[in-house]
Amino acid sequence: MPHSQLHAKGFVGALIEKLLGASATSKALPDFPELGIELKTIPVRPDGRPRESTFVCTIELADIADSEWETSRVRNKLAEVLWVPIEADPRTILPERRVGTPFLWKLEGAWEKTLRADWEELASLVGRGQTELITAHLGVALQVRPKARDASARRRAFDEDGVAYRELPRGFYLRSSFTEAIIAQQFGRRTRAETSARRTRNG
DNA sequence: GGCTGATCATTA
């Protein structure tokens, strides 16, 4: 066990992977390559809403310019996901947190349409070597945020002219509004956005 | 309270 919860980021996710026998840990592949299924634990509040966004993968630096959504790492990772909700009140110590009902989810229909639109917008910026212009404000459901040891970390990258430079490593994340909708659909509940819209309509 | 940018652990 980690010594404190501050140092336990990722511990529960890695634990569940080990328990379920995931084989592609630490690789740019779904956790269960033979099944094409990715395992994601998701921290939830008592009402089932996600507490945090969900990390998807790092950004494909060199090849994103001429890659397509169909073969992107984002789509490959999220094609089919086993979501495992985990009770995640920071005041509850790890051994006392409960595991919710896991469920399988496929990236299809409106889910895919939404992510694809975001990905194409973001990927075109990355492909032009303009990752420094990207902020987490972009993207309806998929966003790009730092993914590094700290703010001083840099990795080798190339701009649109092929000139090497060093940049802050970043990754793709799913906004919690998106995963909230996934969970709401699975368990037959309205999202907060839908509930407030309904309240407004009914005056 | 939500969101963005920063940060922590582990493995290869």
Add this chain to the structure above:
DNA sequence: TAATGATCAGCC
């Protein structure tokens, strides 16, 4: 260093 697993923390 860069991939994986994520959550923390402070500004709005």
